[in-house]
Amino acid sequence: MVSVIMATEEKQAGYGGRYAQGFQLYVKLSQEHKAILQCLDYVLTGEEFERIGAGKSHLHVLGVGSGAGEIDTHVLSVLHSSFPDVPIAVDVVEPSTELTEQFKALLATMPQLQKMPFAWHTMSCAEYQKKVQDDGETKQFDLIHMVQMLYYVDDYAGTIKFFHSLLKKDGKLLIVHEGANTGWDILWKTYRKELCSKTISDYLSAGDIKVHLKSLGLQYVERIIPNTLDITDCFVQGSEAGELLLDFMTEQDHFHRSLTPELRAGILDLLRNKCSTVKDGRVLFDCSLSCIVISACSVCL
Numbered sequence: 001m002v003s004v005i006m007a008t009e010e011k012q013a014g015y016g017g018r019y020a021q022g023f024q025l026y027v028k029l030s031q032e033h034k035a036i037l038q039c040l041d042y043v044l045t046g047e048e049f050e051r052i053g054a055g056k057s058h059l060h061v062l063g064v065g066s067g068a069g070e071i072d073t074h075v076l077s078v079l080h081s082s083f084p085d086v087p088i089a090v091d092v093v094e095p096s097t098e099l100t101e102q103f104k105a106l107l108a109t110m111p112q113l114q115k116m117p118f119a120w121h122t123m124s125c126a127e128y129q130k131k132v133q134d135d136g137e138t139k140q141f142d143l144i145h146m147v148q149m150l151y152y153v154d155d156y157a158g159t160i161k162f163f164h165s166l167l168k169k170d171g172k173l174l175i176v177h178e179g180a181n182t183g184w185d186i187l188w189k190t191y192r193k194e195l196c197s198k199t200i201s202d203y204l205s206a207g208d209i210k211v212h213l214k215s216l217g218l219q220y221v222e223r224i225i226p227n228t229l230d231i232t233d234c235f236v237q238g239s240e241a242g243e244l245l246l247d248f249m250t251e252q253d254h255f256h257r258s259l260t261p262e263l264r265a266g267i268l269d270l271l272r273n274k275c276s277t278v279k280d281g282r283v284l285f286d287c288s289l290s291c292i293v294i295s296a297c298s299v300c301l
């Protein structure tokens with residue numbers, strides 16, 4: 001019985017099926033990866049990261065919630081170009097087998113990354129934390145990144161504290177997360193009770209993460225990544241693309257089948273009137289992000 005429950009829990013962690021499709025549609029329409037990569041190119045080649053590889057005999061990178069690896073492979077390519085003589089080893093914590101397979105397929109197309117050894121941890125970050133603590137592992141990292149994944153942890157402060165403790169001297173913990181007062185923040189906080197009932201147990205935006213960072217005494221630098229998503233299709237009756245987007249945005253399995261008419265009407269009204277701007281007849285949802293770079297510092301370790 002215990003093993004049946006564990007198997008079910010493991011199956012539920014991470015993206016798969018229709019939800020993964022919704023995410024991929026969201027990424028395509030919002031051009032979110034392009035926006036994130038532009039910001040990361042600036043951050044990774046700036047002063048903040050100069051010391052990460054300087055004088056190092058090797059670098060160790062950990063990706064948490066890496067999905068299909070589009071961001072990870074780009075980050076690794078930038079690091080490799082910046083420090084061509086420094087070998088880079090990579091660990092990935094990603095519970096979705098579906099997305100991990102896509103990550104591996106993407107890697108196979110990138111000859112410049114072939115020499116990097118990868119350790120795959122197909123598990124949630126809570127399971128990874130438990131494994132590291134139970135096994136007394138001492139692996140430490142120069143760069144740990146969590147791009148758009150913290151929503152799925154129950155204890156934000158504990159998770160950040162744990163991963164921060166895995167940083168080497170001069171290491172960085174990089175978090176990309178939905179920004180304060182964006183469409184996401186307004187939607188998920190207005191309907192917290194109704195929406196935070198599945199894999200997201202509570203919704204926190206980057207603004208709330210910064211409050212945690214301050215109380216943990218961690219030093220950070222923040223950059224805003226402005227972005228919008230055209231959600232006009234969400235208001236077109238019978239639009240399959242609109243339904244898939246709504247499913248992803250509200251974490252539902254078929255928005256129109258799962259929620260009551262009153263709730264749907266309230267959410268659609270909020271999306272149009274409080275979370276978006278209308279331009280040339282198109283409804284543009286504010287999906288801006290924050291990129292938060294947290295330093296390892298002896299004072300706060």
Ligand SMILES: C[S@@+](CC[C@H](N)C(=O)[O-])C[C@H]1O[C@@H](n2cnc3c(N)ncnc32)[C@H](O)[C@@H]1O
Pocket residue numbers: 013014015023064065066067068069070071093094095096099123124125126146147148149152153
């Ligand atoms: C919004 S996607 C972001 C994926 C990727 N970082 C990107 O930006 O394209 C969230 C990712 O977190 C993963 N995830 C979900 N729950 C998780 C958990 N508890 N621990 C680690 N990763 C998780 C999902 O499988 C998914 O790949």
